[in-house]
Amino acid sequence: MGGQPLYILAESSRRTHGRDAQSSNIMAGKAVAEAVRTTLGPRGMDKMLVDSSGTVVITNDGATILQEMDIEHPAAQMIVEVAQTQEDEVGDGTTTAAVLAGHLLAQAEDLLESDVHPTTIVEGYHEAAQIALAAIDEMVLDLEMNDETLHNVAESSMTGKGTGGLTADQLAKTVVEAIRHVEDDGEVERDDVRIHTKVGASSNATELVEGIIIDEEPVHDSMPRHVEDATILCIDMDLEVRKTDVDTQYRIDTIEQLNAAMEAEESELRGYAKTIADSKVDVVFSTDKIDKRVASFLADEGVLAVEKLSNKDARSIARAVGAKRLGSLEDLDSADFGHADSIRVDRFGDEELTFIEGGAAAKAVTIFVRGGTEHVVDELERALNDALDVVSVAIESEELVYGAGAAEIGIADAVRRAAAGIEGRKQLAVEAFADAVDVIPRTLAENTGMDPIDALVALRAAHESGDVMGIISEGETGTITDPSKYGILDPADVKREAVESATEAATMIVRIDDIIAAK
Numbered sequence: 142m143g144g145q146p147l148y149i150l151a152e153s154s155r156r157t158h159g160r161d162a163q164s165s166n167i168m169a170g171k172a173v174a175e176a177v178r179t180t181l182g183p184r185g186m187d188k189m190l191v192d193s194s195g196t197v198v199i200t201n202d203g204a205t206i207l208q209e210m211d212i213e214h215p216a217a218q219m220i221v222e223v224a225q226t227q228e229d230e231v232g233d234g235t236t237t238a239a240v241l242a243g244h245l246l247a248q249a250e251d252l253l254e255s256d257v258h259p260t261t262i263v264e265g266y267h268e269a270a271q272i273a274l275a276a277i278d279e280m281v282l283d284l285e286m287n288d289e290t291l292h293n294v295a296e297s298s299m300t301g302k303g304t305g306g307l308t309a310d311q312l313a314k315t316v317v318e319a320i321r322h323v324e325d326d327g328e329v330e331r332d333d334v335r336i337h338t339k340v341g342a343s344s345n346a347t348e349l350v351e352g353i354i355i356d357e358e359p360v361h362d363s364m365p366r367h368v369e370d371a372t373i374l375c376i377d378m379d380l381e382v383r384k385t386d387v388d389t390q391y392r393i394d395t396i397e398q399l400n401a402a403m404e405a406e407e408s409e410l411r412g413y414a415k416t417i418a419d420s421k422v423d424v425v426f427s428t429d430k431i432d433k434r435v436a437s438f439l440a441d442e443g444v445l446a447v448e449k450l451s452n453k454d455a456r457s458i459a460r461a462v463g464a465k466r467l468g469s470l471e472d473l474d475s476a477d478f479g480h481a482d483s484i485r486v487d488r489f490g491d492e493e494l495t496f497i498e499g500g501a502a503a504k505a506v507t508i509f510v511r512g513g514t515e516h517v518v519d520e521l522e523r524a525l526n527d528a529l530d531v532v533s534v535a536i537e538s539e540e541l542v543y544g545a546g547a548a549e550i551g552i553a554d555a556v557r558r559a560a561a562g563i564e565g566r567k568q569l570a571v572e573a574f575a576d577a578v579d580v581i582p583r584t585l586a587e588n589t590g591m592d593p594i595d596a597l598v599a600l601r602a603a604h605e606s607g608d609v610m611g612i613i614s615e616g617e618t619g620t621i622t623d624p625s626k627y628g629i630l631d632p633a634d635v636k637r638e639a640v641e642s643a644t645e646a647a648t649m650i651v652r653i654d655d656i657i658a659a660k
Contacts, residue, residue: 163253166216166650167246173212173220174243177203181236182585183301183614199516201302202523203236204228216650223646231635232530233298237581238639244580245647248573253651257566263648265570268563269556270644272571273578276555277636280548281540284630291317293628294535295528297544300629301614302524312521315349315508316528320536322351323504329533335457336525338510338518341490346511347521352481352498353461354507355454357447359486359495360431363440366486371423371445373479373497375455375464380413381432407434413470414438420473424484428455428466445484447495458497461505531632540633545611545624546582548636550600553578574644585612589619596621 179186180201190198190209198209207221223242224235249262284290295313302309323333337354359366413435417425425431425439425446439446450458459466464479482499508525512518535541542548556575560568579597586596589612596612599621603610611624624630 160253162654163259163651164250166653167250169214169217170220170246170647170650171243171250173207173210173217174240174246176210177206177224177236178240178243178580178584179588180206181240181581182588182612184589184619185236185301186588197516198519200520200523201236202520202527203239205523207235207239216653219646219650223642226642227635227638231534231632231638233527234631234635234639237635238643240580240584241577241639242643242646244577245574245643246650248577249570249647249651252569252573255569257569259651259654261566262570262573262651265563265567266574266644266648266651268567269560269571269574270640272556272559273552273574273640274637276552277542277548277633277640279555280542280551281633282542282630284541286536286539288317288321289628290541290630291320291532291535293630294541294632295532297629297631298528298531299524302520302527312347312525313528315347316525316532318349319506319508320529320532322349322506324536325504327536327539329536331529331533332457333460333505334529335505335507336510336522336529337494337507338512338522339489339492339494340512340515340518342511342513344510344512344517344521348509350496350498350507350509352483352496352507353454353457353505354509355447355450355458355495355497356492357450357454357495358493360446360448361433361436361440363437364445365443366445368423368445368484369482371481371484372421372475373424373426373458373462373464373481373484374417374420374422374473374477375426375459375462375466375479376470377428377455377466377468378470379429379431380427380435381410381430410434411438414442414444416470416473417444418442420475420478422473422478424481426450426455426458428452445486457505461497531635534632534634535630538632538634541630542633542636543609543611543624544629544631545613545627546585546600547609547611547624548631549578549581550604550610552636552640554601554604582612586619589614591619 180188180203185201187199187201188206190206198205200206204224207224212218212221220239220242224239227235227238245266252262292313295316296309299309299312319334320329323330335353410432417439422444425444427448428450431446431448436446455466459479462479462481465477467477481497485496486493487496510518510521512521553575556571560571563571582600583593583597587593600610609623610621611629612619613622613624613627
């Protein structure tokens, strides 16, 4: 090339390769994991996140923290995806998954500095993950999925999370009752359990409503506010004067013509109300607009109507009351209508909520969450969602393991024992995987005020002697004891998902040796 430089990338592009690229990625992953590590466990702390507009989020939920942090580094974003995948798949264990991924990267960094090839690390991590999954299978407990067991699962999920004035025990009762209400022969339709939040009362006012709550009010003040044994019509159409599809103009020359046009319009609108009233419908839910005159006619007939519902709310109501969503009022049939024991409109401050209770066709329930501030109800909602998810997973999988770090100690021990039979440098990667898993009980001990090294040594010794031990928060500090005494249980799928997603993210990052950033 005559000594002239050859430019392949644009001048605005930046390239980092080799050890520098690996270090950059690993450092970013470790930083993200460290950001959420202090939130782990019953004594975990909360994070306050403030965005550029001044919106404040206070939480210790791993997935929420990582989403709100607005992370840009591509490798760090992979750790965020680990937490999000964990949230989507099993609903809990997001912090565990993110922390485990970060420490797998930290262990990989030490191996890279010892000249272990990235491919060897990847192979070792994947083999260790399979050993870990087999260990989880062996730790599955033989427990009956009764209300007490599910209560322990729900309470374990919410321990350490912000629950306002309520205890995790109180919320766990509500969660189990809600899930049992929608359970059908070991299957749970999670969408049938909704959460509705409203600021303005103590969190002790949180209750379970056997039905649906919507943040809407009647379209006319004269409509009834309480209907018992309601017949319900769900429609996806405007109840107003029909409009043509083309632009048209009408010429009116006399008062008689104007009166005739107005009477025709009035007759059409009154016809909508009469059709509904003649069908013995008590309540109308519409996703579209209801003309004020139609609303007035319906009020005269004693019909309650709600307009402009979201598609999600309309679908939930139709499922709950057993109604079909209709696009026309022609040929109405009683088979198309839904039924509910009660529909009432209650006022909360300046707003009104509509309660649809006792749906005929589906076992839909709503947890009505109250709290003194927006931050309280938001954190309560996150805690309840996690608990509902893990209880659903527990019912469907029927596989539970002990929590409090006991499962992780068992996983790490199984991986270490298997590492002795693996040849070559891959053995180092398998042992490093076990050391990374130890970060969970070590962090639990640290967050409860215990010496993490002493706690880890004691847990390993107990496991070697055949005892199942975990770290329990008791009094001012933590203690090492049998988690079964406290009913600390986690679904096995939470542990499996954390191992799989953390391993996949860590191995993907370790394999990267070149970063090309272009504007």
